[in-house]
Amino acid sequence: MARHLNLYKLNNFEMRHGAILDGATLAYETWGQLNKKKDNAVLILTGLSADSHAASHDEDDVDGWWEYMIGSSKAIDTDKWFVICVSSLGSCKGSTGPCSPEPVTKLPYKFTFPDLTLEDIANSSFEVVQSLGIKKLACVIGPSMGGMSALALILQHPNATKHMINIAAGCHSQPFSTAIRSLQREAILNDVNFNGGNYSSEQWPTQGMKQARKxxxxxYRSSQEWKERFPRSLRQRPSKPFGIEFPVEGYLEYHAEKFVHQFDPISYLYLSRAMDWFDAYDHHHLDNQNPFEAIKMESTLIIGAQTDFLFPPEQQHEIAQLFTQISCPTQLEITNSIQGHDAFLVDKENYSRLVGYFLSQIY
Amino acid sequence: MARHLNLYKLNNFEMRHGAILDGATLAYETWGQLNKKKDNAVLILTGLSADSHAASHDEDDVDGWWEYMIGSSKAIDTDKWFVICVSSLGSCKGSTGPCSPEPVTKLPYKFTFPDLTLEDIANSSFEVVQSLGIKKLACVIGPSMGGMSALALILQHPNATKHMINIAAGCHSQPFSTAIRSLQREAILNDVNFNGGNYSSEQWPTQGMKQARKxxxxxYRSSQEWKERFPRSLRQRPSKPFGIEFPVEGYLEYHAEKFVHQFDPISYLYLSRAMDWFDAYDHHHLDNQNPFEAIKMESTLIIGAQTDFLFPPEQQHEIAQLFTQISCPTQLEITNSIQGHDAFLVDKENYSRLVGYFLSQIY
Structure with a gap:
């Protein structure tokens, strides 16, 4: 990756399931300036397939995955905030993961990479924050997997942040979402080229990765959106029997092709499973206890989309209710976006407005 | 198949895309007695993976796929109605399909089987009805694919039936449903054992069929139902990394295993594509014309389930609206069943009541 990345070395990092990860590296990018009081830091925790390049900056002018959201005078205003985005541990986007060399053998970890949880992603990202001299974040912001990682962060570090923006996430994954992710993992594991993890760039599990992406x-989107985008009138004659015929098939194929070499297959398995493993309730000590009880935060904004069926609105309602119970001022917003789970990436107007207004109120 | 099936021979059957199918056979089963006036016949058109064995009868006491619905004193009361259920053309459940021997070569058709449409399934099933001396059905009943086939029937034979019960279907498939089916087809086509259609019982595309089923x-069900059935507390330790761990994974695996040898892979491809091809609007002659304009029916009952996202309620609303426009007395019922698309198979109370009451009113 030609990209300019800041690197932070994790030493003897203790993972949730007990393993010690030594010599691991986290890649991160920053925007804006940390002020003298070091109280203007915003940490962004990412979705499963995203990396630290959330937006362009002086050293890398390629658009990032949240370009519309982060920058001078944008919702996450880099004239005001010092923004940090970390490539998740395990994600192989500059940070150490299953395709990185194991320190002793120098061979890729593959399945010897220890169990990865969202708690590990949160903890390791917070080490980066602390390494910059920041004791307390102004805000942690997490969409999708990042939203669950944000919960994992505050559950383990109740004083980590003053505020939180939690988007398109839940306290855990529902069985329907787990099923969708399980089928993705199975598609990768079943590809003959996956070969128990011993794939190479010549023998890449292309089919499995494409199927998983599809x-x-x-x-990620919604039936409503697809109905508008892919009218039946655009059917084409397939070039072979059972070839691409319906516009939605072309769309899926295009995105699957684009994705297939962008992500390491084992990394995908580890991150996908981490999402299914996460459960905020694993952190409570007594039955029926609110897992966030120990947390003192000044306010939180929880956002969901009406059409999101991967993390449906009832899950954002649940988070909001738990924060209301602990007397944390909580704003819950369910948008009418038609883009489903991905709305935070594409419905610029709704999400800029909500995130921008919330941040403008806290500093 | 040890099952007792009635067989009907189709001669020079002309298919919608122009091919002539010769010497094909349709398997069907019947319940009850045809009366003298031959005006008490009910035709059931099936879903994709169902066969003619909708319910047990004297010659086959194995429970059928709609056992609760059909029988003496049941909603489709066989003391009153003469019920016919045909295994769809192309389905390889006793009827001719891609795995049947081609008459000249005696080898399985495989991909030389002509393009199959729901119009062909409807037409061929109606030939069976006519062969029994029935000129006009009392009612055609179709759930899921069968609901679209029922529309295909009346669009081609406007006088085929007095009444229709159309369940969990639509005038066509939405892009989201097409995507789900397209990924199933792709899973089968990509299995190395599928081998361009040259699979055998020793080299069966097990993985592809299982993935397709999952x-x-x-x-087929709904997120709500799964949430109730598969609490996270039932997680188990997987026997291998990335093995079955979440209860929903065990459920999917069980059903996939059960399905894998129950259906011919190429048959599945043909029927699945037929569902995506069907479009009631292909049958209208002018833009904005109601495709059902020529149809004279006495009444129709359209049923959907609130939680069905394969054929969501807006699609049953659309059918009902089109029938109301042609002044056909139309009853639209959207049930509160939590079982999604499959509700007609499992929500016995709601569906028995609706179907039973409608039928009791017409005869």
Whole structure:
């Protein structure tokens, strides 16, 4: 990756399931300036397939995955905030993961990479924050997997942040979402080229990765949006029997092709499973206890989309209710976006407005 | 198949895309007695994976796929109605399909089987009805694919039936449903054992068929139902990394295993594509014309389930609206069943009541 990345070395990082990860590196990018009091830091925790390049900056002018959201005078205003985005541990986007060399053998970890949880992603990202001299974040912002990682962060570090913006996430995954992710993992594991993890760039599990991406895409948008985008009138004659005929098939194929070499297959498995493993309730000590009880935060904004069926609105309602119970001022917003789970990436108007207004109120 | 099936021979059957199918056979089963006036016949058109064995009868006491619905004193009361259920053309459940021997070569058709449409399934099933001396059905009943086939029937034979019960279907498939089916087809086509259609019982595309079934199952039930059935507390330790761990994974695996040898892979491809091809609007002659304009029916009952996202309620609303426009007395019922698309198979109370009451009113 030619990209300019800041690197932070994790030493003897203790993972949730007990393993010690030594010599691991986290890649991160920053925007804006940390002020003298070091109280203007915003940490962004990412979705499963995103990396630290959330937006362009002086050293890398390529658009990032949240370009519309982050920058001078944008919702996350870099004239005001010092923004940090970390490539998740395990994600192989500059940070150490299953395709990185194991320190002793120098061979890729593959399945010897220890169990990865969202708690590990949150903890390791917070080490980066602390390494910059920041004791307390002004805000942690997490969409999708990042939203669950944000919960994992505050559950383990109740004083980590003053505020939180939690988007398109839940306290855990519902069985339907787990099923969708399980089928993605199975598609990768079943590809003959996956070969128990011993794939190479010449023998890449292309089919499995494409299938996984397509299954994922079923859950990222909404039926309503596709109905508008892909009218039946645009059917084409397939070039072979059972070839691409319906516009939605061309769309899925295009995105699957684009994705296939962008992500390491084992990394995908580890991150996908981490999402299914996460459960905020694993952090409570007594039955029926509110898992966030120990947390003192000044306010939180919870956002969901009406059409999101991967993390449906009832899950954002649940988070909001738990924060209201602990007397944390909580704003819950369910948008009318038609883009489903991905709305935070594409419905610029709604999400800029909500995130921008919330941040403008806290500093 | 040890099952007792009635067989009907189709001669020079002309298919919608122009091919002539010769010497094809349709398997069907019947319940009850045809009366002298031959005006008490009810035709059931099936869903994609169902066969003619809708319910047990004297010659086959194995429970059928709609056992609760059909029988003496049941909603489709066989003391009153003469019920016919045909295994769809192309389905390889006793009827001719891609795995049947081609008459000249005696080898399985495989991909030389002509393009199959729901119009062909409807037409051929209606030939069976006519062969029994029935000129006009009392009612055609179709759930899921069968609901679209029922529309295909009346669009081609406007006088075929007095009444219709159309369940969990639509005038065509929405892009989201097409995507789900497309991914199922792709899973089968990509299995190395599928081998361009040259699979055998020793080299069966097990993985592809299982994956296809699991993807299908994502769309047959509902997130709500799964949340109730599969609490996270039932997680188990997987026997291998990335093995079955979450209860929903065990459920999908069980059903996939059960399905894998129950259906011919190429048959599945043909029927699945037929569902995506069907479009009631292909049958209108002018833009904005109601495709059902020529149809004279006495009444119709359209049923959907609130939680069905494969054929969501807006699609049953659309059918009902089109029938109301042609001044056909139309009853639209959207049930509160939590079982999604499959509700007609499992929500016995709601569906028995609706179907039973409608039928009791017409005869």
């Amino acid at each position: 299954i994922g895409m079923l859950s | 993807i299908g199952m994502l769309s």
